[in-house]
Amino acid sequence: MCAHPGIALQSHFIRRQAFSHIGVFLVSLSSLTEPTPSIVPRPEHSISRANISANAVRVLNRLKQSGYQAYLVGGGVRDLLLGHEPKDFDVATDARPEDVRRVFRNCRLIGRRFRLAHVFFGAEIVEVATFRAANVDLGDEDARQIENGMILRDNVFGSIAEDALRRDFTVNALYYNIADFSLVDYVEGLADIAAGRLRLIGDDPIARYREDPVRMLRAVRFACKLGFVIEPRCETPLVELAPLLRDVPPARLFEEILKLFQAGFALPAFEKLRHYGLFAELFPETEDCLAMQEEDFPITFVNRGLDNTDRRVQEGKPIAPFFLFAVLLWEPVRRQYLQLLEAGHGWSEAMTTASSMIAGRQQAYVAIPKRFGLPMREIWALQPALERRRGKRPLALIGHPRFRAAYDFLLLRAESGEVDPELAAWWTQFQEVNPSERAAMATERKPSRKSRRRRRRKAPAEKTDQPATDPSGQTAPPA
Structure with missing residues (x-):
């Protein structure tokens, strides 16, 4: 087991009783059963609102007061549990993007691949995403588009349980509920944090990488950033599937390179990428x-x-x-x-x-x-x-x-x-x-080859072993 400072997890966090009926998840577009989450009450975890961005707390509370579910999710929750200072805070909600825009005047909707809401507080942006669905099969390409296993567009909305199963790694699928300050874990992410393990959600890592090949780069980034070990089932396909990156837009890869090489672990990331x-x-x-x-x-x-x-x-x-x-x-x-x-x-x-x-x-x-x-x-x-x-x-x-x-x-x-x-x-x-x-x-310059040849020709006539110099100390030109 790999211990990490800053984690205040009770022993029951890493027990599997809440997940024995789940097994491993089949993350596909059909026949997906929603799991029962493990709920960790506020006294039994280390996350405090004092360590969350005040603006993110404002967004969470405003959504709750407007009648919507609101959770802090993803890397912010993970980093708080590890005792790290999160770089940003993301919010997940059942409010549709248009609903979020109605709640917040300082909001702008962005994205075609994934429709998101950005709530602006000066230089700080709080990203708000609507729960994505996992077990639907719609023919509307404006909502979901999949090509050769890769998700090109996904704006089909669903429940929090489905949203958890659609995320990439278990350690990034933890939810902090502003309603009662509890932690919600559908995928044994707390157990993987305690074990220092990076694991893809679902029973088919190859399919998950095909859905989004950038997940391979994220596996390297999180392994280096967190000091975690990539689970063997998730690590083995990386070499074989590396060519899938050719299908990712080059502009998106630029952003991923910055995340990999500008976070303080560029050298180990470079070695793992190779x-x-x-x-x-x-x-x-x-x-x-x-x-x-x-x-x-x-x-x-x-x-x-x-x-x-x-x-x-x-x-x-x-x-x-x-x-x-x-x-x-x-x-x-x-x-x-x-x-x-x-x-x-x-x-x-x-x-x-x-x-x-x-x-x-x-x-x-x-x-x-x-x-x-x-x-x-x-x-x-x-x-x-x-x-x-x-x-x-x-x-x-x-x-x-x-x-x-x-x-x-x-x-x-x-x-x-x-x-x-x-x-x-x-x-x-x-x-x-x-x-x-x-x-x-x-x-300052050494005598050129040409000037040395001239001195040799002139030396016998002057009968001297030293070349003439001008007041600056440089070799004088021949007469």
């Missing part, structure tokens, strides 16, 4: 490069970049999505860049072309919005420029709006062994010195 073959479906060109790494690069570079992201999250520092994607896609960009250089392209043109090619092809898998794609490509474009330290270029680069991100990117390249650490040290010093010293650093 282990199950999921990363190859998200970043195929990067995976191809990782498969033929040389001297631990580029995997060292990606690992360092993701570890750096995790440290920033732990330190409460902001995370820039464009930097994250620049790290994940750098190796295919770098290889394409070198190929173009060998073909005779100039360094600037080669990097621009390579960046465009890789970023363009990536859109078919994970669609990176333009607001992140442009700065990502700027970071790449500055890398060869940072390798050219002489003349006026360094002074111009340090004023570039993307310089700091590009410099941090260069540090990662140096730490992973891709570029000479002396280059990174030079740019570190260049930022620390005063303007006059910067100018001196940018003008």
Whole structure:
């Protein structure tokens, strides 16, 4: 058993007497029997309204006062039981979306795939979802649409019991009832929390993954975030079903990538994604490069970049999505860049072309919005420029709006062994010195091969072993 701090569950929470008649659930569109829930009264669990967002409590109470059922549900309940601070709070109700809009003036209905209500309180949004049905078979495609086992649209409403069975993992299907402050558990989610186990609801994990392939990414995310073990029946199909991610809209996968890699466990998530073959479906060109790494690069570079992201999250520092994607896609960009250089392209043109090619092809898998794609490509474009330290270029680069991100990117390249650490040290010093010293650093140069040839031709006539110098200390041009 895996113990987790912050859980105040009594021993009867994890007993199975309330579920002996259920067995495992057949989550399908027909012949589904509603289970009897396990009800945990307020004195016997650790959730307090004091730890719930005041705005979420307002929504719950307003719905109750308007005659509707209202429950806090999902990750917020799970995290409160684990002693974590929830990122957001979701509400489930028997009120239809239009009913919710009538109750709240500050409400907007969103979504086509899943019709939801968003209740706005300044910057905070409380999401309100109507209970979904599980055991109906309607021909109305505006309500429910399923294609090759994948749910494309689901706006068929039902009871709380059906809603619980339609959710993905048992630990996300717990309900906090605002009417009496009890916990409602239809799927043994409390037992799985106590055991540190991540388990899909139902008796057919393959069917559940086919309904929504993103559940495979969520399995990895919750396993990493919570430190839970994925139940073997749910873990085994991951490698085989990884190609199902190709059917998910790339824009939706972008949002899932942010959740995976910006929550403080990017590195373990990356390792698990590769282990199950999921990363190859998200970043195929990067995976191809990782498969033929040389001297631990580029995997060292990606690992360092993701570890750096995790440290920033732990330190409460902001995370820039464009930097994250620049790290994940750098190796295919770098290889394409070198190929173009060998073909005779100039360094600037080669990097621009390579960046465009890789970023363009990536859109078919994970669609990176333009607001992140442009700065990502700027970071790449500055890398060869940072390798050219002489003349006026360094002074111009340090004023570039993307310089700091590009410099941090260069540090990662140096730490992973891709570029000479002396280059990174030079740019570190260049930022620390005063303007006059910067100018001196940018003008320092070793004698070129051409100037050395000239000195050798001129030396016999001058009969001296030392070249002439001008007042600045640089080699004087030949007479």
